[in-house]
Each structure stands twice: as structure tokens, then as C-alpha cells.
Amino acid sequence: MQFLLLSRAASTRRISELPCRLSGTKNHHFAKLRFHDSQRMKKTSISVLLLFSSALSAQNLLKTYDLAMQNDPVLSQSLANKMAVGETKDQSIARLLPTINAGYSGSQNWQYQKSKFQTEFGQTPSNKFWDNQFSINLVQPVFHWDMWVQLSQSEKQIAQADASYLAEQQNLILRTTSAYFDVLAAQDDLTFSMSQMKTIARQLEQAQQRFEVGLIAITDVYEAQAGYDQSRSDVIAAENNVANAKEALRVIIGPYSSELNILGEARRYLYQNQSRII
Known part of the structure; x- marks a missing residue:
């Protein structure tokens, strides 16, 4: 009988391979392959979970609309007007009572x-x-035509205020959606501008190196420098657009701390890695 001494610091992989060594070489290789497959599945699952957790922690469009319903000043003004107009009917009825x-x-x-x-x-x-x-x-007023006219007018004003409030709710959906996607579009433009600036910076560096060895003229370096300066200007403009878009969204939904959810990120990851997940 052969005794094998295992220390406490032995890895999980060696412990899992120990029964296979006693049973033979064939089972040993099978266990190693199964172990590597399980480790790869665990890594892939963890990556997917981390991606979805970050997507859930980000602020999606539905949460943004809920904040807009609570904090939008235009909708709040419409609601206050609706409630104020609603009191006119009770006042008109009170004039008809004894x-x-x-x-x-x-x-x-x-x-x-x-x-x-x-x-x-x-x-x-x-x-x-x-x-x-x-x-x-x-x-008890016997008959006052003007009071009955005021009651009829108040009912029509209430119906108009209700319709205006519903229309403002529909308009809020459009304004919130437009502001939400404006922020995402501005962020995409900023990402593209920064990537383009990095590319032009490498081109400028290459142009300077080629000029030092005498392959190109100084005018080519100046042209590359001008392109780099223009790319920096584009990045600054893109940053301003992001700030303006976020401010326009903040006016509608109020202060928010979390980043907006990038649409399609999780779906794009699953499509690219579906062969490794299944």
C-alpha cells in the first residue's frame, strides 16, 4: 500500500487529480480536461454576472422616467394648475347652497x-x-343664472386641465427619452473623438520620427500637428456637449449620480461569447 501525504497548502487542482492517479492514466487525463472546462465555465459565468450587475446598477430609461415623473418642473406646474382648477367647481357649488x-x-x-x-x-x-x-x-338663493354659468364653466375648465395634464405626461415621455439618448449620443461622440485624438497623436509622433531621420519635410510635421490640435478641439467640444446634454437631462429628472445604462452592451457581449457560454 502506498501512502500519500498531503499538506494543508495543497491546491484544489491536485486534490481533484488524486483519485485519478490511483485509478490510471486515462482517467487522469479525463479529469484534467473536465477540471479545465469547469474553470473556463466559471470564469465565463463570472464575467457575465459582472456585466449584468454593472448594467443593473446603471440608470436605465425606466428609472429615468420615474425620476422625471417626480422632479420635472413642467409636469409639476401642470399638476398644480390641475389641482387649482379643480377647486373652482367646489367654489361654484358653494355659491348655490343655502x-x-x-x-x-x-x-x-x-x-x-x-x-x-x-x-x-x-x-x-x-x-x-x-x-x-x-x-x-x-x-337660499332662488335662482342666479350667473352662478349656474360659473358652475358650467368650471366643469369645462377642469376637463381642459385634465387633458392638458395628460398631454404633458405624454410630452414628458418624449422629452425624457430624447434627453436620455442625447446623453448617450454625446458620450459616444466623446469616446470617438478621444479615440481619434489618440490615433492622430500616434501619427504625429511617427511624423516627428520620420522627420528626424530625413524621410519627410517639416511641412508634413506641421500638418500632423494641425490635425492633432483639431482633434483636441473636437474632444473639448464633445466634452461640452456631454455636459450640456447631462444638464438638460438634470433639468427634467433632477440630480442623479449613477451613469446611464448603455443600451445593447449585455446583448452584444452575449452574442460575441455565446460559443463559450453554451
Whole structure:
């Protein structure tokens, strides 16, 4: 019997190969292949999970629209106008209802009588009494055409305010979507401009090297330098466009900290790596 001593620092791979060594060379190679396949599947699965977790942590279009519903000043103004107009109907109905006024007043009086002749007990007679008054007035307008006209107008104004609010909700969808994709488009333009600047920078470096060895004239270096300066200007303009697009979106949805979700990123990764995932 052969004893094998394994230390605590032995790797998982060696432990998994130990039974195969006892059973033979064929099983040993099969176990090694299976081990490498499982490791590759684990790495691929982890990459997919990390990609999806980053996509979920980013702010998607639905979350952006929810923030717009809460923070858009134009929609908030339309909602406030709708609520204010909605109060006019109750005010118009109140003018048609009866008016009741109630009042009360009370007083306490003392009356003293003096005469030349005193009573048999030697006291001056006096009287004490209360004076109470109650009043209730009920006023019911019989017919006021102007009040009925105001009620009809308030109902039409409420319907108009409701329609305006619904239209503003539809408009918010368009404004939010447009601002969202404007940010993504501006970010793509910035990425392209930065990539183009790096390419032109390499071309400028190559032109300087070729000029130093006498292969090209100095005018070619100046031309490459001009192209590089133009690319830097394009990057600055693209950065300004990104800032303006984000500010336009912030006006609609309010402050936001997370990055916008890049559409199609997860789908593009799965399409390119589907042979390794399946």
C-alpha cells in the first residue's frame, strides 16, 4: 500500500487529480480536461454576472422616467394648475347652497328701587333678571343664472386641465427619452473623438520620427500637428456637449449620480461569447 501525504497548502487542482492517479492514466487525463472546462465555465459565468450587475446598477430609461415623473418642473406646474382648477367647481357649488347665520347675545341686569318708605325689614327692594337673544338666518338663493354659468364653466375648465395634464405626461415621455439618448449620443461622440485624438497623436509622433531621420519635410510635421490640435478641439467640444446634454437631462429628472445604462452592451457581449457560454 502506498501512502500519500498531503499538506494543508495543497491546491484544489491536485486534490481533484488524486483519485485519478490511483485509478490510471486515462482517467487522469479525463479529469484534467473536465477540471479545465469547469474553470473556463466559471470564469465565463463570472464575467457575465459582472456585466449584468454593472448594467443593473446603471440608470436605465425606466428609472429615468420615474425620476422625471417626480422632479420635472413642467409636469409639476401642470399638476398644480390641475389641482387649482379643480377647486373652482367646489367654489361654484358653494355659491348655490343655502347660507345659515346664527347669533346669540345675553345680558344680566340688576334693578334697584328706592323710595321714601322702607320695608318692614329695613331693606331696599331689588330685581335681578337675564336678557337673552337668539337669531338664526337662513338664506337660499332662488335662482342666479350667473352662478349656474360659473358652475358650467368650471366643469369645462377642469376637463381642459385634465387633458392638458395628460398631454404633458405624454410630452414628458418624449422629452425624457430624447434627453436620455442625447446623453448617450454625446458620450459616444466623446469616446470617438478621444479615440481619434489618440490615433492622430500616434501619427504625429511617427511624423516627428520620420522627420528626424530625413524621410519627410517639416511641412508634413506641421500638418500632423494641425490635425492633432483639431482633434483636441473636437474632444473639448464633445466634452461640452456631454455636459450640456447631462444638464438638460438634470433639468427634467433632477440630480442623479449613477451613469446611464448603455443600451445593447449585455446583448452584444452575449452574442460575441455565446460559443463559450453554451
